[in-house]
Amino acid sequence: MKKRILITGSSKGIGKSVALFLANKGFDITLHCRSDFAAAQQTLDELKALGQAANVLQFDIADRDMCKDIITKDIEANGAFWGVICNAGITADTAFPAMTGDEWDNVIHTNLDGFYNVLQPAVMPMVSARKGGRIIIMSSLSGEIGNRGQVNYSASKAGVIGAAKSLALELAKRNITVNCVAPGLIDTDMVEGLPISEIKKMIPLRRLGRPEEVAATVDFLMSDGAAYITRQVISVNGGIA
Numbered sequence: 001m002k003k004r005i006l007i008t009g010s011s012k013g014i015g016k017s018v019a020l021f022l023a024n025k026g027f028d029i030t031l032h033c034r035s036d037f038a039a040a041q042q043t044l045d046e047l048k049a050l051g052q053a054a055n056v057l058q059f060d061i062a063d064r065d066m067c068k069d070i071i072t073k074d075i076e077a078n079g080a081f082w083g084v085i086c087n088a089g090i091t092a093d094t095a096f097p098a099m100t101g102d103e104w105d106n107v108i109h110t111n112l113d114g115f116y117n118v119l120q121p122a123v124m125p126m127v128s129a130r131k132g133g134r135i136i137i138m139s140s141l142s143g144e145i146g147n148r149g150q151v152n153y154s155a156s157k158a159g160v161i162g163a164a165k166s167l168a169l170e171l172a173k174r175n176i177t178v179n180c181v182a183p184g185l186i187d188t189d190m191v192e193g194l195p196i197s198e199i200k201k202m203i204p205l206r207r208l209g210r211p212e213e214v215a216a217t218v219d220f221l222m223s224d225g226a227a228y229i230t231r232q233v234i235s236v237n238g239g240i241a
Helices: 013-024 037-049 064-078 101-129 141-145 151-174 196-202 211-221
Strands: 004-007 028-033 054-058 083-086 133-138 176-183 233-236
Touching: 004 013, 013 028, 013 037, 013 211, 028 037, 037 054, 054 064, 064 101, 083 101, 101 133, 101 151, 101 176, 133 151, 133 211, 141 151, 141 176, 141 233, 151 176, 176 211, 211 233
Parallel strands: 004 028, 004 083, 028 054, 083 133, 133 176, 176 233
Antiparallel strands: none
């Protein structure tokens, strides 16, 4: 039976690139979306065209009960995931003095609570399967060095680094590795509206990253060659930090 991978936030952008990379390596993919089911369906069609088994789960990673219910039912029907990639996340950028409670709560509940909400129902079946596994958490450059206007986002992404490092210690004896990938400025919908020409001047490589470059890093961490890498944060940021 092929190894199954759950990738949250995989209807487009980095998540979609990761899904395509891993499908090309022979993994069966479970996509996830919160609201854009049409985009997820398009990605699903692309995966199936590669000859891989794939399906889509739709839920809000901030909704704990919904996560547990849908993920548990999928595992009961199809078996434990060998890998989980927590990629879904949101931003609500504004200067901290003007940040509302909702802007803080929504980002923290999605990006940080989502770590628990997605992984808690998925981890024990991985352990029980006794086949090892991979967990990869998408953090951010902002979670490593901070960024003005992103106090909420930086807090959430720094939080998942701490959570991942702790979980890596708990799961190491089960041969389940846990690592973070921390992208910098990647050419996706999340950079729309930013002063790109000015931002490029701050990046030593003088360009934005491509989703495929983040996906290639995830692809390596999922490989047999990365079996001795755990509890690490791998930055993909063009040398900005």
